[in-house]
Amino acid sequence: MATLTLDAVSKIYGPRLSHPVRAVDTVSLALRDGELVGLLGSSGCGKTSTLRMIAGFESVSEGTIRIGDRIINTLRPAERNVAMAFEGYALYPPLTVRDNIAFSLLRDRIPKAEVQQRVAHVAALLEIGDILDRYPQAISGGQQQRVSLARALVRRAQLSLLDEPMSQLEPQLRAVLRARIKDYLIEHRMTTVFVTHDQTEALALADRIAVMEGGRLQQFASPTDLKRRPANFFVASFIGEPPMNLFPAKMVRENGGLAVEVLGEDGTPGFRLPWPHAGRDLAEGRTVHLGIRAHEIRLGAPRPGETALDGVVVANQWLGDQSHIALAVAGVRLTIVTDRALAAPVDTRLALALPETALHLFDGDSGLAIAHGGRPAVAAAA
């Protein structure tokens, strides 16, 4: 149980070269006690370097890292009292799975009976109870990953660091194991940082997610906020399956008011949406990106405050618990998600209603969010 604070932390490779590489660029994060935080991004975004600095496997080039009130920048990994599950952070080959998991508890002189009970508990949780007496080389890669995770979880350390902890789980186990692990981490109030490239894993486990790209923190927010209030164009295009519909657009004048005119792939004008939220720095001619969340678009006639559109079905794909429908709307491609199967084959014309909450505007140059729904975006803390 602890807080973790990163204050303007950077990792610079080749600082004396003519072109030093800032793999992590002035990242600040403050984790509350017991919080579960995911570092999310594609490869090379700086998430793993960040985790390795917290663990002590990489030196900190700039900034400070604190656990509680204690600066840990220069402490050796073993002195940080942190539990870790890292890729390639190997299991001890001469020890059985059981002894691998129990090792740190025995070293900390925890009574044998308690060790047994805790090992059995995490083994059941991770579905490895049947391989406790095997040796690491005799189990599959996916099982090794779960053993490594068990070894970290069993310690109930003040801070746990997990590197792609569930990347090799078979799909049928993923949903239930994620949920059990989350329950365990919350029950034992374990402050946890995990790295993942898989947004579904981040959304499922984390209280807050730090989205990284190009070494920089793009947004640090709850899963709900990332989806409803993405701070910039990158986050909007990265989060969600399907991601938000995003179109280049520009502000135009229509019937004396402002409207957003969406541009097609080749730059020709597509559909228009009235934008009655004047006086918010949105002058005519300004280039923007319009974002529309796929599953907030409704089928049917518009209610008050909603905008009507109609489109022609290009693809209608039923996935069992949801349908993804691609539509051509005035030459622009729009995807919507519904909870039910819809009998609408290709070329069917559908009436759509866009609620204001589904609409997001981003600056055409900087990509920063201008508005979510009809409301101005609150500037990020940065």
Add this chain to the structure above:
Amino acid sequence: MAFLDIAGIAKSFGKSRILDGLDLSVGKGEFTVVFGPSGAGKTVLLRLIAGILQPEAGDIRIGGTSILSQGPEARDVGMAFQNFALYPHMPAFENIASPLRARRTTEPEIRRRVHEVAELLRIGHVLDHLPKQLSNGQKQRTALARSLVCSPSVILLDDPLRNVDAKIRYEMRQELPRLLRAVGATVLYVTQDYKEAMALGDRVGVLLDGRFRQIDTPAGIYGAPDDTRIARLFGDPPINLIETAARDGRITIAGTAFPAGAAPGAGLRPEDVEVRFEPAEDAVPVDLEAVTPLNVRTVMLLRAADGTEILASRPEDQGDDPGRGRRRAWARLDLGRALYFDRDTGARLPAATA
């Protein structure tokens, strides 16, 4: 009548039998997905059809004629692989043109066909680029164009979206059926992603233990899987398989009795479990153990007093906020939508006997 007809195919490598009496009939112009876990023999099947491998038994016919005696070049079949397999020293144009050159097509005809297929796949502007100058999405389209350029009557696609980024994978998932319908091809498409299988296939064949265990429409497989193994391969979160006990015309599920017929084991999709935070009739009292958002849905792990775990899923932004930690809840099971399976064999039982 079947256009592509595969009957009794067997293929082994060393002592392990990969395909074991496999049958498949595909109609002309049909998009069939070959779905199965890794190692099921999906790629082997495509290679047999392409002529890269020879079967030990069985026959493969296109339009009623056996093609087994034809070499790979002579077969009216195009194939694209998951690793693109482009020639690195050739620009996109020449990569696409290569099967035409192998068939000694005339130069004007090559130009016409390459441009036509490149236009369709929206890579007309990068035809003079080398593979290393192409994005992954463009590489994948180039490989696809090469498989289409001879207008083969059968197209084999081996997990072609596996190595492209999520955005392009999603776009292509929506576009591929239309593109392939436009060229009138009969398609066999390999994937191990059930969503891709459901999104793309007119029909999906589930390949397990060397044979197709079920071939049906996506909705048919999702709604009526032949056994528990297939049921668990389709759906994320996966179907709940719950032990049940029948007594005095009532069925006990997770410790709660319901007025229903006898049933050995119930399968209930997470979307058919409704979570309430107040006591409800015909509901299983549970502890909500964890809330894990999943894309546009919210998944909840529930545990009944007898220890049974139940996954529930609902559209996000719907109902009360489930909160973060453990709390008391009630699970309403939509038994009208439950599936029932034989406890020993796992086979699905018809609803009437359940």
